[in-house]
Amino acid sequence: MMTRPRTLYEKIWDAHAVAHLGSGEWLLYVDRHLLYEVTSPQAFDGLRASGSSVRRPELTLAVADHNVPTQHRAGGVAAIEDVDSRLQVETLERNVRDFGLPYADLTSTRHGIVHVVGPEQGLTLPGATIVCGDSHTSTHGAFAALAFGIGTSEAEHVLATQTLIQKPSRTMLIRVDGALGNGVTAKDVILAIIGKIGTAGATGYVIEYAGDAISALDMAGRMTVCNMSIEAGARAGLIAPDGKTFAWVAGRPCAPQGSMLEAAKAQWRTLRSDDGAVYDRTVAISASEIAPMVTWGTSPEAVTTITGETPDPGDEPDSARRAQLQRMLTYMGLSPRQKLDGVPIDIVFIGSCTNSRIEDLRAAAAIAKGRQVAHSVRALVVPGSAAVKAQGEQEGLHEVFRAAGFEWRDAGCSMCLGLNPDRLAPGQRCASTSNRNFEGRQGPGGRTHLVSPAMAAAAAVRGCLTDVRTLA
Amino acid sequence: MTPFTRLTAVAAPLPIANIDTDMILPAAFLKTVSRRGLGAGLFHTARYDYDKNERPDFVLNQPPWRRAGILVTLENFGCGSSREHAPWALLDFGIRCILAPSFAEIFYNNCFKNGMLPIKLDRATIDHLMAAVSQPGTAELTIDLEANAITAAGISAPISFAVDELRRQRLLYGLDDIGNTLQHGAAIAAHEERVRRETPWLAQTGLEPWRG
Numbered sequence: 001m002m003t004r005p006r007t008l009y010e011k012i013w014d015a016h017a018v019a020h021l022g023s024g025e026w027l028l029y030v031d032r033h034l035l036y037e038v039t040s041p042q043a044f045d046g047l048r049a050s051g052s053s054v055r056r057p058e059l060t061l062a063v064a065d066h067n068v069p070t071q072h073r074a075g076g077v078a079a080i081e082d083v084d085s086r087l088q089v090e091t092l093e094r095n096v097r098d099f100g101l102p103y104a105d106l107t108s109t110r111h112g113i114v115h116v117v118g119p120e121q122g123l124t125l126p127g128a129t130i131v132c133g134d135s136h137t138s139t140h141g142a143f144a145a146l147a148f149g150i151g152t153s154e155a156e157h158v159l160a161t162q163t164l165i166q167k168p169s170r171t172m173l174i175r176v177d178g179a180l181g182n183g184v185t186a187k188d189v190i191l192a193i194i195g196k197i198g199t200a201g202a203t204g205y206v207i208e209y210a211g212d213a214i215s216a217l218d219m220a221g222r223m224t225v226c227n228m229s230i231e232a233g234a235r236a237g238l239i240a241p242d243g244k245t246f247a248w249v250a251g252r253p254c255a256p257q258g259s260m261l262e263a264a265k266a267q268w269r270t271l272r273s274d275d276g277a278v279y280d281r282t283v284a285i286s287a288s289e290i291a292p293m294v295t296w297g298t299s300p301e302a303v304t305t306i307t308g309e310t311p312d313p314g315d316e317p318d319s320a321r322r323a324q325l326q327r328m329l330t331y332m333g334l335s336p337r338q339k340l341d342g343v344p345i346d347i348v349f350i351g352s353c354t355n356s357r358i359e360d361l362r363a364a365a366a367i368a369k370g371r372q373v374a375h376s377v378r379a380l381v382v383p384g385s386a387a388v389k390a391q392g393e394q395e396g397l398h399e400v401f402r403a404a405g406f407e408w409r410d411a412g413c414s415m416c417l418g419l420n421p422d423r424l425a426p427g428q429r430c431a432s433t434s435n436r437n438f439e440g441r442q443g444p445g446g447r448t449h450l451v452s453p454a455m456a457a458a459a460a461v462r463g464c465l466t467d468v469r470t471l472a
Numbered sequence: 473m474t475p476f477t478r479l480t481a482v483a484a485p486l487p488i489a490n491i492d493t494d495m496i497l498p499a500a501f502l503k504t505v506s507r508r509g510l511g512a513g514l515f516h517t518a519r520y521d522y523d524k525n526e527r528p529d530f531v532l533n534q535p536p537w538r539r540a541g542i543l544v545t546l547e548n549f550g551c552g553s554s555r556e557h558a559p560w561a562l563l564d565f566g567i568r569c570i571l572a573p574s575f576a577e578i579f580y581n582n583c584f585k586n587g588m589l590p591i592k593l594d595r596a597t598i599d600h601l602m603a604a605v606s607q608p609g610t611a612e613l614t615i616d617l618e619a620n621a622i623t624a625a626g627i628s629a630p631i632s633f634a635v636d637e638l639r640r641q642r643l644l645y646g647l648d649d650i651g652n653t654l655q656h657g658a659a660i661a662a663h664e665e666r667v668r669r670e671t672p673w674l675a676q677t678g679l680e681p682w683r684g
Contacts, residue, residue: 015671016663018656018659018660018663019656019659019660021638021652022637022638023636023637023638023639024636025636025638027653027656027659027660029660029663029664029667031667031674032677038502038503038555039554039555039556039557041504041505041506042505042506042507042556045505045507050650052650057681058676058677058678058679058680059677060679061677061679062682066502067503082503084503084504085503087503087505088503088504088505091505093682093684096681096682097682097684100681101681101682102677102679102680102681102682103682103684105682105684123677123679125673125674127671127674128674133554133556134553134554135552135553135554135578137554149553149554149578150554150578150581151554151555151556151559151578151581151582151585152556152582153556153582153585153586153649154581154582154585156650157649157650157653160650160653160654161650161653161654161660162660162664163653163656163660165649165653167636199490199548199551200490200547200548200551200574200576203548203574203576203577204577233548233551233576233577235577253678254677254678254679255673256672256673260672260673261673263673264671264673267671299490299492320487320488320489320546321489324488324489324490327488417494417499418498418499418500419499419500419502419503426522436492436494436552438492438494438495438552439492439494439495439517440494440495440498440499440517441494441499444498444500444517444522445522
């Protein structure tokens with residue numbers, strides 16, 4: 001029997017569709033459920049109210065990352081000074097204890113940002129479905145896992161049933177062909193993509209990233225690309241697995257081993273879109289056209305190259321769009337047609353689920369090495385996990401950063417969002433490797449410029465937004 | 473869940489595209505273990521200045537929109553975070569229905585789980601409604617989910633809208649998703665058995681309960 005050619009997304013979907021509910025809705029099975037302190041308390045309350053238990057505790061892992069301070073880690077939960085933050089982490093610990101769930105506590109060697117921990121522990125496997133009450137769950141798509149963010153009510157649904165009610169998404173192929181130039185990274189690729197298709201450009205779609213420039217990325221880079229799929233509105237991002245994927249997964253604590261790993265690899269090799277598979281939309285970008293990128297506004301689509309300038313709202317014919325451009329410039333304290341290279345900054349943040357892996361820290365350290373953070377700048381390096389921190393210290397990266405004047409912190413979400421002590425003061429301007437530049441995202445009144453780790457390190461030493469290619 | 477059948481309420485105009493979840497509810501308000509009380513943080517940065525005084529120019533600080541039960545807004549409402557705290561904040565404030573040309577997907581899904589109705593309408597219709605509800609005398613709309621229609625004094629003919637039928641039924645009757653899913657227990661168990669057989673590495677992790 002001839003079967004219709006299928007996309008990678010369709011293959012993973014088909015393997016997890018449990019039952020058709022009608023009206024295009026399906027029950028989709030969830031292979032891995034990640035939890036953290038902010039979006040889970042109300043889900044556990046729901047379980048208690050209905051007298052339910054967790055269907056598959058061993059497919060679930062909890063970790064506290066959003067609220068946790070990135071200093072004084074050895075003190076554990078008791079060292080969290082903010083009362084509300086501490087209550088959330090204590091609540092998570094009570095919930096994992098009451099429901100018998102696996103948990104990487106604050107002092108565990110497995111602790112870290114949930115989207116760094118999942119792959120690191122080998123929970124993230126090709127062909128798996130992975131959910132978490134966090135929109136950056138799309139990160140795990142770098143391993144060809146169908147991974148996406150869910151709400152708290154959905155998290156309760158997964159805890160109780162190990163399934164979700166879903167409608168199939170449309171499919172979008174984004175090809176990035178050619179070779180990336182010097183100083184151009186995965187972060188610049190995804191920012192360029194978002195700049196091209198817009199912050200709602202992929203709403204309703206699952207994106208599959210392909211092309212030479214994607215294949216050439218290491219796993220950390222692929223995670224960065226998939227991580228920000230949600231910033232284009234996508235349900236998820238996917239990259240077909242290859243030898244790099246298999247090598248990265250092999251040997252991880254929760255990954256299959258021995259003969260089961262070989263069997264898994266054989267199945268994983270089938271996880272690619274068939275020749276002739278049809279996508280609902282295809283976008284092509286030439287790698288050679290991508291330069292180091294920097295956002296200038298308060299939406300990730302408000303992005304240009306470091307050699308570029310801010311737009312002039314006066315050029316925009318649509319009045320709502322014109323008002324929005326003006327609002328963004330006012331909030332950011334920038335003028336129309338202002339060159340981005342040279343804009344002075346106050347803070348540099350290197351971290352977050354987007355860019356806190358060892359490869360990211362190496363890239364930043366390569367720029368920081370032998371240089372000094374500008375006097376006017378405070379710069380933080382926040383490893384994505386305890387394991388990344390340990391690896392960085394083994395490689396001496398902490399000494400490079402400290403010698404240059406960077407702070408070297410413990411793992412957590414840190415300054416990506418204003419939920420822990422690391423945040424911007426009103427009016428402060430930050431070159432940040434995180435994923436969102438929304439108004440107030442890094443602290444009320446804070447101004448965020450999203451950049452790659454190398455660009456962030458370059459901004460730290462120059463004291464302003466700057467083209468990393470002039471430093472390297 | 474409270475059923476959603478028919479809602480007559482003041483609609484607040486918010487003619488901004490890409491309103492993100494940080495704008496709907498800043499992160500500082502996420503430090504709660506409850507679903508309730510988040511209305512105080514709704515649009516906090518737009519509603520209040522740094523000294524916590526109301527900003528008189530923001531629509532929800534002006535009569536009659538202070539008591540809005542409906543929001544009329546522009547494209548990609550709710551983009552950003554998956555935080556269900558965003559719809560909880562709207563609901564706690566009293567807003568149960570949002571009209572926009574498009575929504576971010578996770579936010580859209582989260583609304584239905586809380587007895588809230590997000591309605592997608594074309595931009596021209598939204599512009600028409602925006603103009604009507606921007607006048608205090610015609611700010612009130614009626615959303616009739618049984619008839620799939622919007623009526624108001626400020627618009628000449630009812631505006632029809634579409635919602636996925638299963639979602640509509642769940643809203644109309646206040647149905648519980650989990651209870652419904654558990655009726656498919658046999659299919660779920662059969663799937664788990666197939667995974668153990670065909671892709672056993674997905675059926676296990678080696679993780680153990682925390683012993684902290």
